[in-house]
Amino acid sequence: MNHAALRTELHRLHLELPKNGLVTWTSGNISARVPDGDTGGMLIKPSGVTFEDLTPEGMVLTDLEARVLDSDLSPSSDTATHAYIYRHMPQVGGIVHTHSPYATAWAANARDIPCILTAQADEFGGPVPCGGFALIGGEEIGAEVVRVLTNHRSPAIILKSHGVFTIGPTPAKALKAAVMVEDVARTVFLAYQLAAATGGSVATLDPADIDKLYDRYTNVYGQRTSEVGK
Amino acid sequence: MNHAALRTELHRLHLELPKNGLVTWTSGNISARVPDGDTGGMLIKPSGVTFEDLTPEGMVLTDLEARVLDSDLSPSSDTATHAYIYRHMPQVGGIVHTHSPYATAWAANARDIPCILTAQADEFGGPVPCGGFALIGGEEIGAEVVRVLTNHRSPAIILKSHGVFTIGPTPAKALKAAVMVEDVARTVFLAYQLAAATGGSVATLDPADIDKLYDRYTNVYGQRTSEVGK
Amino acid sequence: MNHAALRTELHRLHLELPKNGLVTWTSGNISARVPDGDTGGMLIKPSGVTFEDLTPEGMVLTDLEARVLDSDLSPSSDTATHAYIYRHMPQVGGIVHTHSPYATAWAANARDIPCILTAQADEFGGPVPCGGFALIGGEEIGAEVVRVLTNHRSPAIILKSHGVFTIGPTPAKALKAAVMVEDVARTVFLAYQLAAATGGSVATLDPADIDKLYDRYTNVYGQRTSEVGK
Amino acid sequence: MNHAALRTELHRLHLELPKNGLVTWTSGNISARVPDGDTGGMLIKPSGVTFEDLTPEGMVLTDLEARVLDSDLSPSSDTATHAYIYRHMPQVGGIVHTHSPYATAWAANARDIPCILTAQADEFGGPVPCGGFALIGGEEIGAEVVRVLTNHRSPAIILKSHGVFTIGPTPAKALKAAVMVEDVARTVFLAYQLAAATGGSVATLDPADIDKLYDRYTNVYGQRTSEVGK
Numbered sequence: 001m002n003h004a005a006l007r008t009e010l011h012r013l014h015l016e017l018p019k020n021g022l023v024t025w026t027s028g029n030i031s032a033r034v035p036d037g038d039t040g041g042m043l044i045k046p047s048g049v050t051f052e053d054l055t056p057e058g059m060v061l062t063d064l065e066a067r068v069l070d071s072d073l074s075p076s077s078d079t080a081t082h083a084y085i086y087r088h089m090p091q092v093g094g095i096v097h098t099h100s101p102y103a104t105a106w107a108a109n110a111r112d113i114p115c116i117l118t119a120q121a122d123e124f125g126g127p128v129p130c131g132g133f134a135l136i137g138g139e140e141i142g143a144e145v146v147r148v149l150t151n152h153r154s155p156a157i158i159l160k161s162h163g164v165f166t167i168g169p170t171p172a173k174a175l176k177a178a179v180m181v182e183d184v185a186r187t188v189f190l191a192y193q194l195a196a197a198t199g200g201s202v203a204t205l206d207p208a209d210i211d212k213l214y215d216r217y218t219n220v221y222g223q224r225t226s227e228v229g230k
Numbered sequence: 231m232n233h234a235a236l237r238t239e240l241h242r243l244h245l246e247l248p249k250n251g252l253v254t255w256t257s258g259n260i261s262a263r264v265p266d267g268d269t270g271g272m273l274i275k276p277s278g279v280t281f282e283d284l285t286p287e288g289m290v291l292t293d294l295e296a297r298v299l300d301s302d303l304s305p306s307s308d309t310a311t312h313a314y315i316y317r318h319m320p321q322v323g324g325i326v327h328t329h330s331p332y333a334t335a336w337a338a339n340a341r342d343i344p345c346i347l348t349a350q351a352d353e354f355g356g357p358v359p360c361g362g363f364a365l366i367g368g369e370e371i372g373a374e375v376v377r378v379l380t381n382h383r384s385p386a387i388i389l390k391s392h393g394v395f396t397i398g399p400t401p402a403k404a405l406k407a408a409v410m411v412e413d414v415a416r417t418v419f420l421a422y423q424l425a426a427a428t429g430g431s432v433a434t435l436d437p438a439d440i441d442k443l444y445d446r447y448t449n450v451y452g453q454r455t456s457e458v459g460k
Numbered sequence: 461m462n463h464a465a466l467r468t469e470l471h472r473l474h475l476e477l478p479k480n481g482l483v484t485w486t487s488g489n490i491s492a493r494v495p496d497g498d499t500g501g502m503l504i505k506p507s508g509v510t511f512e513d514l515t516p517e518g519m520v521l522t523d524l525e526a527r528v529l530d531s532d533l534s535p536s537s538d539t540a541t542h543a544y545i546y547r548h549m550p551q552v553g554g555i556v557h558t559h560s561p562y563a564t565a566w567a568a569n570a571r572d573i574p575c576i577l578t579a580q581a582d583e584f585g586g587p588v589p590c591g592g593f594a595l596i597g598g599e600e601i602g603a604e605v606v607r608v609l610t611n612h613r614s615p616a617i618i619l620k621s622h623g624v625f626t627i628g629p630t631p632a633k634a635l636k637a638a639v640m641v642e643d644v645a646r647t648v649f650l651a652y653q654l655a656a657a658t659g660g661s662v663a664t665l666d667p668a669d670i671d672k673l674y675d676r677y678t679n680v681y682g683q684r685t686s687e688v689g690k
Numbered sequence: 691m692n693h694a695a696l697r698t699e700l701h702r703l704h705l706e707l708p709k710n711g712l713v714t715w716t717s718g719n720i721s722a723r724v725p726d727g728d729t730g731g732m733l734i735k736p737s738g739v740t741f742e743d744l745t746p747e748g749m750v751l752t753d754l755e756a757r758v759l760d761s762d763l764s765p766s767s768d769t770a771t772h773a774y775i776y777r778h779m780p781q782v783g784g785i786v787h788t789h790s791p792y793a794t795a796w797a798a799n800a801r802d803i804p805c806i807l808t809a810q811a812d813e814f815g816g817p818v819p820c821g822g823f824a825l826i827g828g829e830e831i832g833a834e835v836v837r838v839l840t841n842h843r844s845p846a847i848i849l850k851s852h853g854v855f856t857i858g859p860t861p862a863k864a865l866k867a868a869v870m871v872e873d874v875a876r877t878v879f880l881a882y883q884l885a886a887a888t889g890g891s892v893a894t895l896d897p898a899d900i901d902k903l904y905d906r907y908t909n910v911y912g913q914r915t916s917e918v919g920k
Contacts, residue, residue: 020254024710024873025866026912027809048912077911099809101873105880108806110893116338118366118392119257119329135899136808137906161893162808176255183254183331189884190335194419196887197426203340203391209365216367221307222256222278250484346568348596348622349487349559406485413484413561420565424649427656433570433621439595446597451537452486452508480714576798578826578852579717579789636715643714643791650795654879657886663800663851669825676827681767682716682738 003043006032007056010043013175018051020179022100026050029076032171033086033093040064044082046073077136084142085167089150094171096178099163102185106130107158113185116202120184121210122217125153128181133160141165153214156181233273236262237286240273243405248281250409252330256280259306262401263316263323270294274312276303307366314372315397319380324401326408329393332415336360337388343415346432350414351440352447355383358411363390371395383444386411463503466492467516470503473635478511480639482560486510489536492631493546493553500524504542506533537596544602545627549610554631556638559623562645566590567618573645576662580644581670582677585613588641593620601625613674616641693733696722697746700733703865708741710869712790716740719766722861723776723783730754734772736763767826774832775857779840784861786868789853792875796820797848803875806892810874811900812907815843818871823850831855843904846871 001009010032017023017030031044043059060075062068066083068075076082082095106113106128113128115121120128131148134140145165148157155177156166164181168174191202231239240262247253247260261274273289290305292298296313298305306312312325336343336358343358345351350358361378364370375395378387385407386396394411398404421432461469470492477483477490489505503519520535522528526543528535536542542555566573566588573588575581580588591608594600605625608617615637616626624641628634651662691699700722707713707720721734733749750765752758756773758765766772772785796803796818803818805811810818821838824830835855838847845867846856854871858864881892 025869046913074913077906099807099873099877101877101880104807104877105884108877108881108892109884109888109890111884111888111890116391117329117334133893133899135902161806161895179255183329187329187331187334187338189880190331190419191338192887193423193883194335194339194341197422198339198341200339200341202338203363205391209363212365216307220367223276223304346621347559347564409485413559417559417561417564417568420561420649421568423653424565424569424571427652428569428571430569430571432568433593435621439593442595442597446537453506453534576851577789577794639715643789647789647791647794647798650791650879651798653883654795654799654801657882658799658801660799660801662798663823665851669823672825676767683736683764 003034003061004056006034006043007059010059010171011054011056013171014045014051014054016175016179017096017098020182022098022178022182023051024099028096028098029078029082030096030171030175031076031079031082031086031094034061035093040086041069042082042086044079045076046071047076049073078141080137080139081142081145081165084139085145085165088142088146089167091169092167092174093169094167094174096166096171096174097163098178098182100178100182100185102189103128103156103158103164103182104162105189106185107160107162107164110160113158113181113188114202115210116188116191116205117184118205118213119180120188121205121213122221123177123180124156124184125214125218126210128154128156128158128184131157131159133162158185233264233291234286236264236273237289240289240401241284241286243401244275244281244284246405246409247326247328250412252328252408252412253281254329258326258328259308259312260326260401260405261306261309261312261316261324264291265323270316271299272312272316274309275306276301277306279303308371310367310369311372311375311395314369315375315395318372318376319397321399322397322404323399324397324404326396326401326404327393328408328412330408330412330415332419333358333386333388333394333412334392335419336415337390337392337394340390343388343411343418344432345440346418346421346435347414348435348443349410350418351435351443352451353407353410354386354414355444355448356440358384358386358388358414361387361389363392388415463494463521464516466494466503467519470519470631471514471516473631474505474511474514476635476639477556477558480642482558482638482642483511484559488556488558489538489542490556490631490635491536491539491542491546491554494521495553500546501529502542502546504539505536506531507536509533538601540597540599541602541605541625544599545605545625548602548606549627551629552627552634553629554627554634556626556631556634557623558638558642560638560642560645562649563588563616563618563624563642564622565649566645567620567622567624570620573618573641573648574662574664575670576648576651576665577644578665578673579640580648581665581673582681583637583640584616584644585674585678586670588614588616588618588644591617591619593622618645693724693751694746696724696733697749700749700861701744701746703861704735704741704744706865706869707786707788710872712788712868712872713741714789718786718788719768719772720786720861720865721766721769721772721776721784724751725783730776731759732772732776734769735766736761737766739763768831770827770829771832771835771855774829775835775855778832778836779857781859782857782864783859784857784864786856786861786864787853788868788872790868790872790875792879793818793846793848793854793872794852795879796875797850797852797854800850803848803871803878804892804894805900806878806881806895807874808895808903809870810878811895811903812911813867813870814846814874815904815908816900818844818846818848818874821847821849823852848875
């Protein structure tokens with residue numbers, strides 16, 4: 001994809017965030033790696049702009065040190081985090097950040113989302129990990145994301161007291177992970193509430209079954225030649 | 231209905247899934263039995279396609295052994311389950327599968343949804359049963375659905391750690407059951423949460439009243455000549 | 461209003477039910493008293509028709525014994541209840557029935573919704589009462605609604621294990637009460653959940669303050685000459 | 691902004707209230723200070739009008755003693771509260787009032803919303819304070835808002851058994867605070883529910899980190915020259 005097409009795609013994906021209930025007001029952002037050039041770069045949401053006011057042209061181009069290359073707008077205040085992830089995880093082509101409510105409630109408990117649903121085994125291959133607390137502004141958040149997600153099946157991490165980051169080979173796949181992690185966070189939350197209110201318990205999944213489900217979903221699900229989960 | 235009309239109807243019904251909050255991203259699917267031919271067949275959602283990208287023409291035609299008859303697209307990864315149900319339950323003309331969140335929370339507790347509401351007695355004639363755990367890929371899920379729903383009043387089953395299957399004489403009626411099971415799962419969940427938080431209790435329904443409500447709803451409710459609950 | 465205008469208004473009000481999240485599929489209905497004729501009559505939703513398929517012309521005209529006067533469609537299965545209320549409460553001009561989820565969760569606990577919010581004191585003048593269990597089909601539900609709401613401040617009642625009925629001098633005002641009772645049922649539910657989870661407690665309102673709030677809202681709020689809360 | 695532009699803006703902002711799920715039926719209102727004239731004045735929502743029926747011209751102009759200056763419509767029944775706040779807090783240019791459900795559930799517990807999320811530290815700089823109970827009609831509510839919010843970081847207050855007031859230098863910024871306080875109230879609620887149901891606990895934020903986050907968000911976030919969070 002050339003820059004113009006990538007800007008259009010990135011704008012379209014941003015509109016999925018409010019549509020799927022993942023963001024409030026100006027929070028949340030998506031970036032796309034721009035592969036050309038010596039060191040590459042990325043396109044990312046401008047800071048503090050509402051989703052209604054976003055445009056393809058307004059997406060901010062930066063290098064992977066988070067320096068603005070070509071824009072009058074300031075980039076997302078999470079730009080340093082995105083840049084750090086792209087520098088350290090070459091397979092990542094897109095990143096999504098949200099404070100989606102159910103996933104953030106798990107993050108506020110500093111607790112992995114346990115893998116108790118087949119849909120969760122499919123998409124995440126196990127629990128969604130919770131990383132430690134890190135302050136915004138420098139490289140701490142990016143470093144925590146990279147530390148936890150490196151060689152991890154899950155494309156999603158929740159960060160203590162903060163929110164969600166998801167990664168993918170493309171921004172569309174990172175978005176899918178952001179949508180699914182909130183869906184899973186909500187249903188698992190409801191399952192624990194129900195167990196507590198009724199004196200019941202949440203059924204666990206056999207780790208061998210989680211492996212089988214993850215393997216099948218990764219290798220069989222979807223269309224061979226089209227963009228899965230576009 | 232001929233094939234073309236059935237494809238249009240099946241497409242229309244699929245759009246009701248996101249509209250009613252039953253699905254996330256590409257999850258969930260509906261199939262329709264195609265009555266003609268020696269052994270018959272079915273139309274079903276293609277795998278991993280978003281609801282926005284679905285078309286009537288994209289619905290995949292398979293036989294009742296889940297073999298694709300006429301499509302460049304792969305069918306839903308739940309196709310073997312749908313096929314098994316059609317083979318063993320000749321009265322079934324449509325099947326819906328979702329991971330709708332409240333019903334799935336009950337499934338994660340491996341627990342029937344108790345019948346405590348008149349609307350639930352109307353539609354399901356008693357508790358919504360929870361079947362055992364079964365892995366996707368072979369006939370285990372279909373076998374569990376058939377085992378539990380045969381001669382059962384409920385057109386809906388929840389499957390342990392997984393989600394919902396509903397059946398009906400038509401796909402439209404299976405869809406209605408999928409919508410109603412989530413509605414009931416949510417209100418019954420809220421009723422138990424409320425009882426737990428207030429030190430109260432959920433009132434039970436007399437089984438004789440459940441029978442009366444189910445009988446009346448089945449035989450009196452709706453229009454005699456039009457498609458009820460279209 | 462003549463019949464045609466009343467049909468148009470009744471159709472418009474029905475569309476507010478799904479828009480405000482009060483109904484699922486074909487459930488829920490509104491009626492309007494038709495004042496002319498010897499004994500009067502009412503217009504009501506046809507049975508088992510989805511909200512999308514409703515039309516002004518499809519509203520069913522019955523007398524106050526629930527006998528269809530002029531329609532090929534069967535009226536709502538709750539018609540006998542509406543008719544009973546109109547016969548026994550001459551000040552009532554409109555009735556709404558729903559299974560809205562939070563109010564129905566209180567009904568499933570067979571429990572009045574306690575008055576702990578100023579907005580609730582405004583609209584309902586105290587707790588929303590919960591009536592006893594009654595089977596559909598005869599006059600039992602109507603009799604219970606009339607018994608409880610006669611000389612009661614609240615225009616809303618919840619019925620054990622069932623759902624909500626609201627009354628008003630016009631269908632629009634009964635609809636407002638149906639919308640507000642669900643809003644109140646939800647916030648009060650959340651307040652009790654929060655208290656239970658945090659070891660806190662829900663603050664009570666002084667009955668004298670409830671009286672002052674109800675009096676002010678009834679006599680001062682809104683526009684003198686326009687249709688308040690249309 | 692002249693009066694006409696302010697009316698248009700105020701109308702546009704009102705439509706964000708139902709869109710963001712903060713209001714039900716006719717509840718909730720926004721006002722804008724009108725800076726010209728000797729003592730100034732304000733524009734505010736008319737009382738008891740639905741959001742669909744609002745128009746720019748229908749906004750009611752009053753002085754800061756809450757006397758109507760130019761309108762056939764009665765102003766919001768909360769007008770005296772708004773006027774009191776404008777008189778005592780000269781830096782306030784806009785005020786929003788809602789009964790948004792999660793924030794109101796905290797208010798019904800007479801409890802500050804504890805600051806446990808980075809997004810909350812950003813926007814509110816600490817807990818959202820809960821003020822005491824006050825009756826509508828006179829100056830009690832306004833006095834409580836002014837007492838609590840004077841020299842407080844938070845632009846939002848919840849009032850015991852009642853709801854939310856937010857203030858800002860412009861109505862748009864007060865609206866942003868109203869949207870964010872409900873978002874935060876919900877996620878913090880969910881975090882406590884989750885801890886209670888799982889035997890876990892909600893992680894606290896270090897007060898020094900709250901200060902750093904608040905400082906950064908106030909001074910770095912958003913665009914320097916554009917309207918942030920419009």
